[in-house]
Amino acid sequence: xxxxxxxxxxxxxxxxxxxxxxxxxxxxxxxxxxxxxxxxxxxxxxxxxxxxxxxxxxxxxxxxxxxxxxxxxxxxxxxxxxxxxxxxxxxxxxxxxxxxxxxxxxxxxxxxxxxxxxxxxxxxxxxxxxxxxxxxxxxxxxxxxxxxxxxxxxxxxxxxxxxxxxxxxxxxxxxxxxxxxxxxxxxxxxxxxxxxxxxxxxxxxxxxxxxxxxxxxxxxxxxxxxxxxxxxxxxxxxxxxxxxxxxxxxxxxxxxxxxxxxxxxxxxxxxxxxxxxxxxxxxxxxxxxxxxxxxxxxxxxxxxxxxxxxxxxxxxxxxxxxxxxxxxxxxxxxxxxxxxxxxxxxxxxxxxxxxxxxxxxxxxxxxxxxxxxxxxxxxxxxxxxxxxxxxxxxxxxxxxxxxxx
Numbered sequence: 001x002x003x004x005x006x007x008x009x010x011x012x013x014x015x016x017x018x019x020x021x022x023x024x025x026x027x028x029x030x031x032x033x034x035x036x037x038x039x040x041x042x043x044x045x046x047x048x049x050x051x052x053x054x055x056x057x058x059x060x061x062x063x064x065x066x067x068x069x070x071x072x073x074x075x076x077x078x079x080x081x082x083x084x085x086x087x088x089x090x091x092x093x094x095x096x097x098x099x100x101x102x103x104x105x106x107x108x109x110x111x112x113x114x115x116x117x118x119x120x121x122x123x124x125x126x127x128x129x130x131x132x133x134x135x136x137x138x139x140x141x142x143x144x145x146x147x148x149x150x151x152x153x154x155x156x157x158x159x160x161x162x163x164x165x166x167x168x169x170x171x172x173x174x175x176x177x178x179x180x181x182x183x184x185x186x187x188x189x190x191x192x193x194x195x196x197x198x199x200x201x202x203x204x205x206x207x208x209x210x211x212x213x214x215x216x217x218x219x220x221x222x223x224x225x226x227x228x229x230x231x232x233x234x235x236x237x238x239x240x241x242x243x244x245x246x247x248x249x250x251x252x253x254x255x256x257x258x259x260x261x262x263x264x265x266x267x268x269x270x271x272x273x274x275x276x277x278x279x280x281x282x283x284x285x286x287x288x289x290x291x292x293x294x295x296x297x298x299x300x301x302x303x304x305x306x307x308x309x310x311x312x313x314x315x316x317x318x319x320x321x322x323x324x325x326x327x328x329x330x331x332x333x334x335x336x337x338x339x340x341x342x343x344x345x346x347x348x349x350x351x352x353x354x355x356x357x358x359x360x361x362x363x364x365x366x367x368x369x370x371x372x373x374x375x376x377x378x379x380x381x382x383x384x385x386x387x388x389x390x391x392x393x394x395x396x397x398x399x400x401x402x403x404x405x
Contacts, residue, residue: 015043017157018352046313081156084149246391283310
């Protein structure tokens with residue numbers, strides 16, 4: 001069992017894996033990842049893994065924009081495994097009353113550097129001939145974006161980190177954070193203590209008790225979310241763009257062998273999850289017709305599509321629906337990521353790099369992470385998007401209704 005390390009990363013999901021990779025790539029010789037189960041066992045393995053830039057705020061868009069090169073040039077920038085990226089293009093549909101907001105957001109995204117444009121129904125018919133578009137006036141299109149394999153991405157980051165000297169300890173639960181003299185001293189685990197001057201907590205829903213133990217008391221709610229997979233009839237196009245559909249309040253992407261199926265997530269009330277260990281990972285029977293009906297309203301040919309699978313996963317949400325990337329205000333060397341908000345897969349490369357830069361250089365340079373600080377709630381400065389579409393919805397104070405992806 002490892003007893004000392006230069007850095008310990010708590011959590012073997014995509015954020016933890018990205019952080020470990022970036023720490024090791026910077027030359028840190030003894031990086032240890034502690035994962036209570038196995039890589040991508042939590043939210044990462046259940047992610048829709050959309051790779052898109054379209055956000056309604058610049059800070060998240062910058063993280064996504066900085067992350068895109070990793071997916072598109074995985075071999076050069078990571079160098080192990082594959083992230084499974086496929087460049088389908090991404091379409092963002094909004095209701096007619098949100099046209100002006102869409103234009104404002106596309107202008108913002110262009111300033112960030114995103115390759116995006118406004119398209120109308122005629123251009124969309126060329127991109128997606130099987131879609132119903134009579135309710136669409138304008139949409140945003142990103143030709144460089146698409147989707148990836150979340151499990152392969154996580155393993156790729158970890159495999160390269162291990163090639164650079166890191167070690168991944170599976171089935172090793174971190175039970176406490178060790179501190180002393182105003183700084184982090186390591187972790188206690190089910191396999192014994194590990195001394196380290198740097199600790200990064202990225203444990204998803206299972207990391208919340210650790211955060212509470214060191215005084216991070218931001219309201220974070222674990223939620224159970226679902227997706228379903230449907231086989232497209234052979235008469236439909238062999239592949240289609242990824243779509244975030246604010247009109248039908250769902251998102252969908254190609255999935256499966258030869259990309260012949262469609263994975264769909266429907267916005268709606270998510271179930272609060274008091275105990276992540278009690279998560280039911282199977283999709284509810286009532287969810288399947290709801291997902292098929294919503295998908296068929298956009299792709300009529302999917303009305304009789306057979307269901308080929310589905311699952312449920314645990315995400316975590318803050319009150320403003322945005323993630324937290326921060327360092328502990330009183331314990332030097334302790335950094336954390338939490339509240340993935342169902343939308344942090346695509347930003348994982350930049351978030352992991354930012355945490356590594358922060359730990360090694362004293363500041364993150366890949367992007368400004370200050371807007372994601374935990375103290376924003378106590379400061380009464382929650383993350384508010386200037387041109388939010390309102391199709392993420394809100395059914396309670398912790399934002400359980402959310403357009404994932």
